[in-house]
Amino acid sequence: MPRWLALLDGPQTLGRGPAFWFVFALLVVATGLLPAVVDAFAITNLTYFLVWVFMALGLSIIWGYAGILSFGQTAFFGLAGYTYGVISINLGDAGLWTWFALLMSLLLPAVVAAFVGYFMFYGGVRDVFVGIVTLSITLVFETFMAQTAGPEWTIGSARLNGFNGMSNMPPLTFPWGETPIVFDGPSLFWLVLALVVVVYLGLRIVVNSRFGNVLVAIRENPDRAEMLGYNVRLYQLFVFVIGSVLAAMSGVLYTLWGAYITPSSMGLTAAALPIIWVAAGGRKDITATLLATVFLTWLSQQLAVKGNQYALIWMGFILLVVVLFAPEGLFVTVWNRLRDRRRLRRVATARKTVSLPSA
Amino acid sequence: MTFLVEAYAFFYQLADSFAFLVLCGLGLAIIFGMMGVINLAHGEFIMCGAYVTVLSARAGLPLPFAMLCGTFAAGLVGLILEFLIIRRLYHRLFDSIVATWALSLIATQGMLIVAGPSIEGLKTPFGSFELGEYSFSVYRALLPLIALLLLGALYWLFVHTRFGVYSRATIQDANMARALGANTGRIYSQTFTLGAALAGLTGALYAPTITAVPTMGQAFIVQSFVTVVVSGADVMLGLAPSAAVLAFIQSLLTKSYGQLIGQIGLLLTVIIVVRVLPKGISGWVLQRNGGR
Numbered sequence: 001m002p003r004w005l006a007l008l009d010g011p012q013t014l015g016r017g018p019a020f021w022f023v024f025a026l027l028v029v030a031t032g033l034l035p036a037v038v039d040a041f042a043i044t045n046l047t048y049f050l051v052w053v054f055m056a057l058g059l060s061i062i063w064g065y066a067g068i069l070s071f072g073q074t075a076f077f078g079l080a081g082y083t084y085g086v087i088s089i090n091l092g093d094a095g096l097w098t099w100f101a102l103l104m105s106l107l108l109p110a111v112v113a114a115f116v117g118y119f120m121f122y123g124g125v126r127d128v129f130v131g132i133v134t135l136s137i138t139l140v141f142e143t144f145m146a147q148t149a150g151p152e153w154t155i156g157s158a159r160l161n162g163f164n165g166m167s168n169m170p171p172l173t174f175p176w177g178e179t180p181i182v183f184d185g186p187s188l189f190w191l192v193l194a195l196v197v198v199v200y201l202g203l204r205i206v207v208n209s210r211f212g213n214v215l216v217a218i219r220e221n222p223d224r225a226e227m228l229g230y231n232v233r234l235y236q237l238f239v240f241v242i243g244s245v246l247a248a249m250s251g252v253l254y255t256l257w258g259a260y261i262t263p264s265s266m267g268l269t270a271a272a273l274p275i276i277w278v279a280a281g282g283r284k285d286i287t288a289t290l291l292a293t294v295f296l297t298w299l300s301q302q303l304a305v306k307g308n309q310y311a312l313i314w315m316g317f318i319l320l321v322v323v324l325f326a327p328e329g330l331f332v333t334v335w336n337r338l339r340d341r342r343r344l345r346r347v348a349t350a351r352k353t354v355s356l357p358s359a
Numbered sequence: 360m361t362f363l364v365e366a367y368a369f370f371y372q373l374a375d376s377f378a379f380l381v382l383c384g385l386g387l388a389i390i391f392g393m394m395g396v397i398n399l400a401h402g403e404f405i406m407c408g409a410y411v412t413v414l415s416a417r418a419g420l421p422l423p424f425a426m427l428c429g430t431f432a433a434g435l436v437g438l439i440l441e442f443l444i445i446r447r448l449y450h451r452l453f454d455s456i457v458a459t460w461a462l463s464l465i466a467t468q469g470m471l472i473v474a475g476p477s478i479e480g481l482k483t484p485f486g487s488f489e490l491g492e493y494s495f496s497v498y499r500a501l502l503p504l505i506a507l508l509l510l511g512a513l514y515w516l517f518v519h520t521r522f523g524v525y526s527r528a529t530i531q532d533a534n535m536a537r538a539l540g541a542n543t544g545r546i547y548s549q550t551f552t553l554g555a556a557l558a559g560l561t562g563a564l565y566a567p568t569i570t571a572v573p574t575m576g577q578a579f580i581v582q583s584f585v586t587v588v589v590s591g592a593d594v595m596l597g598l599a600p601s602a603a604v605l606a607f608i609q610s611l612l613t614k615s616y617g618q619l620i621g622q623i624g625l626l627l628t629v630i631i632v633v634r635v636l637p638k639g640i641s642g643w644v645l646q647r648n649g650g651r
Contacts, residue, residue: 147619309468316464
């Protein structure tokens with residue numbers, strides 16, 4: 001096995017060994033086969049649950065692994081959505097232009113994140129102030145987009161449309177002979193699923209690599225990491241950019257999913273949601289984050305049948321209970337309990353075998 | 360004459376903005392400055408104060424008493440929440456932020472379910488006065504005075520009372536204060552209650568001027584945070600200048616470009632202040648005077 005592949009299992013991620021990867025492969029294949037079993041509506045919903053995973057994973061590595069609490073991931077989410085909207089509405093879906101729009105809506109947030117990150121980490125902004133700056137940026141962007149209702153706010157042929165949001169951007173289209181492939185329904189689902197798998201595996205390698213270990217060292221004690229000779233600010237900047245590009249990926253996929261993006265997808269309530277998912281699952285582990293995000297977005301949708309306010313109340317309760325009684329996160333706490341119990345049992349059996357001769 | 364009227368109109372706007380920022384920031388600043396807890400449910404304490412005021416005034420209580428009810432209700436809720444939740448989260452900064460955010464979600468959405476999207480408001484008392492082509496609300500013109508009075512009262516509380524001395528000792532060095540016999544747990548609890556009650560009072564004071572809606576906390580909390588971050592940890596030193604500076608920026612931008620741009624201006628100011636003066640105005644003043 002090449003060395004980089006061996007990094008899939010490591011100290012910074014839960015789950016290892018053949019049993020874990022067998023279950024993982026089984027889950028991926030089963031999920032991939034779902035379009036053959038369930039109806040189109042269910043597939044649309046499933047796509048929606050998976051779309052949010054990227055932003056949550058990004059926040060997990062920024063907050064859980066590197067110890068930087070960013071409240072503003074939705075700024076990059078929204079920026080990506082609007083970028084895709086503006087570019088794709090202007091250039092249309094001929095040729096590879098929608099893919100160009102997709103690429104640009106990941107690149108632009110990356111550049112903005114690099115700028116914001118440089119401003120913060122190289123300017124000595126630390127701890128909770130990072131949260132304040134990122135949240136302020138999100139709110140600035142939200143407020144700005146909310147006031148673009150007038151006809152003068154038009155970029156090319158794309159109208160920003162203020163609080164009502166932009167809609168009717170073309171879906172991803174791949175030219176393929178006579179009938180181009182249009183990514184919607186099952187094909188969009190498969191695209192998103194494939195991206196989830198690639199990003200998840202990629203992040204496992206990243207967090208278990210030297211880079212990931214340094215991030216954790218910085219989380220545990222930034223001053224000590226600096227004294228040991230690591231360029232703390234550069235690492236923080238890097239992880240912030242990676243996490244923000246992931247938020248942007250969620251944003252652009254969300255826009256593709258619903259052909260719709262609004263300023264309220266960046267506001268205070270929207271900004272709270274990724275924090276809830278990540279904190280509830282266990283911010284220090286990407287597997288826990290992934291599972292919690294899919295589970296909680298599913299749960300929100302189930303609860304929202306009675307009205308959105310019920311879903312948010314339950315999210316609040318879950319978050320409160322987790323912070324008070326399982327600060328490491330639900331999935332991580334359960335996982336650790338199970339592991340400890342298994343270890344205890346193993347120790348007990350070992351003792352029995354050892355003590356048998358003497359008895 | 361028209362120039363004078365214009366000038367007064369601007370001053371009125373400025374003072375109104377100043378009062379709003381001071382009143383918003385007070386409760387949050389005390390809890391943050393004294394306890395280091397960032398209370399993201401601050402806006403919901405304001406909402407609580409406003410709702411109780413509106414409901415008890417409509418039930419027939421005279422307005423001042425209704426406002427007292429709102430203040431006490433928010434203080435009581437603060438006392439209970441401190442006992443049940445906040446107490447467990449001291450020294451866990453991130454967790455206290457997340458937990459108060461959860462509380463804020465629960466309170467907002469709970470109020471939406473219980474009381475619906477909005478409740479019938481109150482009439483603003485005292486009417487209005489005319490100046491040139493403008494009409495000014497007497498009540499809103501009084502709010503800056505109330506804000507200044509409150510600042511004075513808090514100064515007295517923290518400098519001249521037993522509670523004030525104990526609480527300042529606790530901020531400076533909690534362990535030493537405990538060794539000298541101060542019950543720091545009780546002081547934290549009292550401080551949180553005071554902060555919550557002040558938020559309730561803010562809600563009560565603004566109840567007659569706005570329509571109370573469950574999400575009103577969000578409108579308040581941004582302004583509160585902006586003021587507190589610019590002010591820094593020392594409430595007495597930083598809050599008034601911070602509110603004055605921000606009010607000036609906001610009213611200037613609002614007058615020229617509209618309310619949303621005013622809001623954006625405030626947020627941009629905060630981003631710059633965090634970068635340039637991370638400890639806010641009060642931290643800067645203390646540093647210049649050779650303090651800690």
